Amino acid sequence: MVDDARGEVSLRVNGTAHRLEVDNRRTLLDALRDSIGHTGPKKGCDRGQCGACTVLVDGRRVVSCLMLAVAADGCEITTVEGLAGGGELSPIQQAFVRLDGFQCGYCTAGQLCSAVGMLAEHAAGWPSAVTADVSPDLAAPRLDAAEVRERMSGNLCRCGAYPSIVRAVLETAARGQVAG
Amino acid sequence: MKEFAYRRATGVRDALALVAADPGARYLAGGTNLVDLMKVEVEAPTRLVDVRHLPLGGVGEAPDGGLVIGATTTNSDAAADPRVRRRFPALSQAILAGASGQLRNMATVGGNLLQRTRCAYFADPAAPCNKRVPGSGCPAVAREHHNHAVLGWSEQCVATHASDMAVALAAFDAVVRYESPGGAGEIPLAEFYLPVGRTPHLETALPPGALITAVALPGAAASPRSRYRKVRERASYAFATVSVAASLDVHDGAVRDVRIALGGVASKPWRARVAESALRGGPATAERFRAAAAEELSAARPLRDNGYKVTLARNLIAAVLSELV
Ligand SMILES: Cc1cc2nc3c(=O)[nH]c(=O)nc-3n(C[C@H](O)[C@H](O)[C@H](O)COP(=O)(O)OP(=O)(O)OC[C@H]3O[C@@H](n4cnc5c(N)ncnc54)[C@H](O)[C@@H]3O)c2cc1C
Ligand code: SF4
Ligand code: FES
Ligand code: FES
Numbered sequence: 424m425v426d427d428a429r430g431e432v433s434l435r436v437n438g439t440a441h442r443l444e445v446d447n448r449r450t451l452l453d454a455l456r457d458s459i460g461h462t463g464p465k466k467g468c469d470r471g472q473c474g475a476c477t478v479l480v481d482g483r484r485v486v487s488c489l490m491l492a493v494a495a496d497g498c499e500i501t502t503v504e505g506l507a508g509g510g511e512l513s514p515i516q517q518a519f520v521r522l523d524g525f526q527c528g529y530c531t532a533g534q535l536c537s538a539v540g541m542l543a544e545h546a547a548g549w550p551s552a553v554t555a556d557v558s559p560d561l562a563a564p565r566l567d568a569a570e571v572r573e574r575m576s577g578n579l580c581r582c583g584a585y586p587s588i589v590r591a592v593l594e595t596a597a598r599g600q601v602a603g
Numbered sequence: 604m605k606e607f608a609y610r611r612a613t614g615v616r617d618a619l620a621l622v623a624a625d626p627g628a629r630y631l632a633g634g635t636n637l638v639d640l641m642k643v644e645v646e647a648p649t650r651l652v653d654v655r656h657l658p659l660g661g662v663g664e665a666p667d668g669g670l671v672i673g674a675t676t677t678n679s680d681a682a683a684d685p686r687v688r689r690r691f692p693a694l695s696q697a698i699l700a701g702a703s704g705q706l707r708n709m710a711t712v713g714g715n716l717l718q719r720t721r722c723a724y725f726a727d728p729a730a731p732c733n734k735r736v737p738g739s740g741c742p743a744v745a746r747e748h749h750n751h752a753v754l755g756w757s758e759q760c761v762a763t764h765a766s767d768m769a770v771a772l773a774a775f776d777a778v779v780r781y782e783s784p785g786g787a788g789e790i791p792l793a794e795f796y797l798p799v800g801r802t803p804h805l806e807t808a809l810p811p812g813a814l815i816t817a818v819a820l821p822g823a824a825a826s827p828r829s830r831y832r833k834v835r836e837r838a839s840y841a842f843a844t845v846s847v848a849a850s851l852d853v854h855d856g857a858v859r860d861v862r863i864a865l866g867g868v869a870s871k872p873w874r875a876r877v878a879e880s881a882l883r884g885g886p887a888t889a890e891r892f893r894a895a896a897a898e899e900l901s902a903a904r905p906l907r908d909n910g911y912k913v914t915l916a917r918n919l920i921a922a923v924l925s926e927l928v
Binding site: 425426427428430446447448450469470471474477483484485486489490491493494496537540541544547548549550551552554556557558559560572573574575576577578 | 606608609611631634638682706709827833839
């Protein structure tokens, strides 16, 4: 038995402040789903291997199944529920709908949050593993299908909706709607 | 998962003291390896000391023209840093070749160095494993080992080190800096990972309770002509089968300097010093690259099912050097 095995956590989720008392073992994913009721982020593997649980923490995409809730104390979190604003789907969500970026939908919440984080990373000039030359003195790598596939490779889709996902991300990027 | 206490360290001293006071305590950084292994109870710390928020992040200039990367710098930030990309591009590429965008945003430089092997028996508490339970045996030697070591292994353990980043750091002669209850220290990457020998459970030369504070890249090793190439079983988001980090400096057709390190072949990043000395001063030709690679790999001792790695490593060394000419 450990005497201080629980902790208090403050999270801002999609703009709303939450204060929770959690078992230190609770992951951010379980805290979001079971304590706060945001069931958008999905539990696919629970081991960091599928991306279904992807959310944005302080603006960056992470897998919430490997982040402890106590370690996220004080953070600003965006789940898929927070992407749409004022009742209107965000550009990336609209592109997924228009271009059939999903079939069963299980991976979709993670794909969407990942795409938002990924487009911001690209806009910030980050190279990827398929960028031919990582030199910062060249123009930022142009986003093409190969770049999108590599940058989104942390999100698996059991239904194989990849071609449409890549199209949806590329279309959103082309419209310059990086903020999702 | 076993219960544990959690504390966010307020400073380096605080972190050291919290870990020193509890033999079951561990540092927590991005958690991408530790939390993962806690879920299967391969790791069962009684206390986590979160160091992610310590002021050890960021990339700074070193007086010798090199760079110092703080231990809590995320893998993403290290790979995206313009100075890393300009002076040590193979390091940026190695980091980008690892894991996924999400994981690199969480993972830190210190945690990446100390990530555990991906040997499936190690991650399965029901299996024997000398690394996890010293003396229990190594099932990988006789059973599943197609992605295990071909160099430097012992009968006690044939696992590989999984980090891509560490391979590039080995090529660049990086130095790991730490603070410990006994004082601060530095360990060159070449000595950081211990030989397997009879003690596969002892993985690094860090003193007990040490906190990695930074990794220093010497200015003398900076090389815009450097490259990391990784072969894996799928195009992305998989650990290395074999990888190569190399830099090459050619002058008048001759090799002035060369650095080569291999990943996926040993319990640590494998610095290919035999190949390097065979090449230094000689002509920079594809033929010489192939010969040097073959000389390096002549020491390989493949297991029943991983002989392909020897061929792969040879070809990869030659290919990467040819790309760098
Ligand atoms: C699905 C998946 C795929 C992956 N693919 C790859 C891959 O292709 N290539 C690759 O290289 N890696 C890969 N990884 C591994 C990943 O890179 C590591 O998990 C990560 O780098 C560990 O960093 P962390 O900060 O999360 O460490 P943590 O998990 O927080 O810690 C790891 C270890 O380091 C110790 N530690 C952390 N920081 C310090 C410090 N400053 N001082 C002393 N001790 C410290 C901890 O106590 C712990 O023992 C993958 C991981 C996952 C889950
Ligand atoms: S190879 Fe090493 S890690 Fe894998 S089972 Fe054998 S002793 Fe354990
Ligand atoms: S549930 Fe988190 S990565 Fe699969
Ligand atoms: S839409 Fe079914 S898993 Fe991706």
